[in-house]
Amino acid sequence: MTDRRFFVILFVAVGLLSLLPLGLGVYHLHVMIVSLFYVMMASSWNLLAGYTGQVSFAHAAFAGIGAYTSGILAAKFGLNPWIGVFIGTILAALIGLGMGILCLRMGGIYLSLTTLGFSEILRIVITNEYEITRGTMGLQVPGLVADYSKPAYFYIMLGGAMLTLIVLYKLIYSDIGLNFRAVQNDERAAASLGVDVVRMRVLAFTVSSALAGMAGGLYGHYLLLITPEIPSLDQQFLVLSMTVIGGMGSFLGPIIGAISLEIFSEYIRAYGEYHVLVFGLVALVVARFAPNGLMGLAEHRLRGRRKASRTVSAAAG
16 A cells, blocks of 8 residues: 555545544444554554564553553642653653663563553552552543543544554554564564564564554543543453454554454443453454454455456456
């Protein structure tokens, strides 16, 4: 896909989505806002797992870092929430950079275990530092706009998702993106060709962390209440499920997975916390019968139709 075609498609999609507040009620608009948050989360996690093959369980934790940094600066120090979101994004990127330098040389299961431990430590700190974070009671924070309204936050989250997708597209479909895929496919071969494997991993981890921090900051100010639920492992596994079901390693997969599963989750909300288990089961079924996710399944069927069409054309000729 050329840059021009991508931006045409993106702006047409954004233009059509911009009309949704005119026809949706408050509840359905909330669902779309949350879906856009997960689009940012799943797409940015896909950069790391889908394009460099590094599975991190700290992505939701970086969203929590962005949310709590912005929230604390706004609630405790009166800083403008927009500036707080920017600072939270930078802090998430810096922590991601430091963690990447320390951990990404290990890779594999060691990276997964390290990021899992980091997420749990962060959750414990947030829960116990009641004076700063208000623990499980939640930290009340001001909104990003003076007059709170769902349409305003829909456009804010749509802008955040658009920015995330542009950054990811420019990275993935560039020479850096080629290096990412080379590292994922065969890091020894990539290193022999002059690719700095660790540097590519750290770059992907840093960018992914920054985008998660931005998503968390915007989402926290939308909710007006930041709780340990944002950086929880449940949130992480939800993002993982969305990416796998949509199609890990594809650009559109996480977008489709995030929106479809968030809408689906509203239908199983009555099952309470078991909806995470349902997502896990769906992810296992998709991984078993459609390893490349919904996008992979769609592409497979499209190739089959094209092959059948060529066969019919050849027979007719």
